[in-house]
Amino acid sequence: MSSSSYRAVLRAPGAARLFGAALIGRLSYGTVSLSLLLAVAATTGSYARAGWVMAVFSTVSVLLFPARAGLVDRHGARRVLPPMAAGYALTLVGLAAATWRSGVPYPVLLVLAAAAGVFAPPLGPVTRAQWSRLVTDPELRRRAYSLDTVAEELLYVTGPLLAGALASVARPAVGLLLSAVLVLGGTVALAVSVPREAARNNSAEEAASSSTKGLLSRARQPLAAAAGAGAGLGAFGLLAVVFAGRHGRDADVAWVEAALAAGSAVGGLALGAVNWRAAAGNRLTVLTALLGAALALAALAPSLPVLAVIAAFAGLAVAPTLTTAYLLTDEIAPPEQRTRAGAWVNTAFNAGGSASTALVGLLTERLPLSVCLLLAAAPVLAALAAAPSWRRTADTGRGVLTEG
Template sequence: MSSATYRTLLRTRGAAAFFLTATAGRTGIAMTSLGIVWLVHDRTGSYTVAGLVTGCFAVTEACVGPQLARLIDRFGQTRVLPPALLAHAAAVASLLALTGTGGPHGLLAVAGALVGATIPQLGALSAARWTTLLSGRRAEALPTAFALESLANGVCYLAGPALVAGVGAGLDPAFGMALATALVVGGGLAFAAQRRTAPGAAGDAERRHAGRSLLRPAFAAQFGVNLGLGVYFGAMQVSVTAFAVEHGAAQAAAPLYAVSNCAGLLAGWLYGLRRWRAAPRIQLAFATAGLAVCCWPVLAAGSFAGLGLALTATGLAVPPILVLSSVLTTASVGPAALTQAFTWLNSASAAGAAGAAAVAGRTVDTYGAHGGFTVAAAATAAMAVLAAAHAGAARGVRGSRSRT
């Protein structure tokens, strides 16, 4: 299939409007965490305080995000999103004011927590809209839509940090935070204005039934996969940096990250161009196994060239996992809880990355960069086992139903 598949999706009535506005907002979201680091460090001169404020932001974003998504599932995107965005703008304004006046570190941490608690997960909201837009006979196009979402996320998280770092280094870091917030609020409000494609609010009975679907083993498996993927990301970030430092070229870490990210963008784009015959759970089992296998060369890498090739291979395996996890989540969770489900997957990945960064950092201090790579490899092996077990269990259930 040609790239017309993506063009056809975006020509669907209302699709381009919500996708592009959500992408603008996601660019701002990708800028926010690093923007806080630049801002707080510039004003306090302390990376410890900057890390504290950013950590509070990350924790509340992961914990409060699903609760905000629950409200969105209950009352609708167009009703909940605007006040949440205004609250986010107020939280950022309070952080800017406190840093500008030299506020106490405890208040800076509280302001950072409020920024994280009010930031909306526009990626989850966009995925929920695709699910509604492509329901029924058009459901077979969902993998392509989620591949498009994966591409947007990849581009946003490449461009966003580079943009806020450039503004922070060349101008005042406050301008970087202001730009990030303008993109989040502006893109989010424009997204909320697209009422035609917004999922409708669910009734009480539908919400209760859908809420129970979040406890099903099928969704638990996707939560576990995303948790493992977060551990992989967190461990690799620390370990690649440590590898570059050990080899006397700390500046080489950025190109190594870029190689992996660009490989992922290519893989995500190619994956979405084709209709795959195998069931998504089987594809996920193979994709996670492929990622686990590709981690072995990382453990043996002794040069930048070898590590770059190994990271390219692992980067190719990540986007299909993200796409397939979204597809399987759509199939296992009721429509009235989809925003919550997608947000929980984001929170799982964020929690895994945060925990892995601490564990891998300690492992690197003891065993060097390859010790950190071992943490990432162990996470991918656990993901592969979990995906294979889920595929086997689903196949067993289907087999028992066919016999009865």
């Protein structure tokens, strides 16, 4: 078996168990959003109220994501993940009970949604931190991150499909119960697969806390790239719905989303399969530029099929961009801060998406759609300002990074 094979990654001791447990747990995040939206809408009779519940859940989860990851760094995944998963699962069960029938006061739903956001376990950053421990070879680690990113994205495609199918034959609240079972089972299995870690002393915790600011400063390129990608994709997702509505039916946007996901999967797998000589920072610069350029092309799309083709082209850079951002952050962060550093990348991506969606929603009422599509590429291209400069070394001729 060639060392370049993805199978070689999963053959590393403990890798298959880690990967399987992470898939089960993270599938919960693919099913919970649509299930919660449908369940709240069904019990309140209002999609506006359902949207506010989703906003509370997402905002609390995103804002506290780095803090939860920091707890894992300080106390270890085995100690922290099971209580988080139990609290998260219980709040989902509470939401399922509250939305099973109408009549529960709306503020109760908001409180339960906020509680779910508080407890949601940081499964992605924990999984990526464990890949760094299980796979020491840099090439295999890149393949592990690529495989992990592609799998995570596919879960966010299949999760809503599963939730939608379940809601068509049962109450939407059943999807919340399924999400609770998935996250509890997957998180406990993931925690068990993680090696035991020694507790950190106070001086180590103080040192880690004091170095957080320095870590964020050194990681500005991957954080900017993640935030830009999140903003661009968030804006594009909303604009694609508007585009589909003007060129056919709103539901036809599914073809654009499927094309974007397919392109992302192909690009992510290709990133891991090819032996790259360029440094991670240089790769991230190129990938960010390609993603921004592809999104800008959407402004020229005359029809929905053409927009789907452009989305597939843009997708080729999505998973590679995120994977490389995580890899570069992993290189920068000390081992005791890898989970938190990965969480910051995740937070930057989600925050960028949330902010741009809200802004673009206002711009669509004031600007032509083609201009809005062009503006969707702006935050991605703006992230290039955080990229280090290139220089060439005289002895090797290979590109390396300097701060600039």
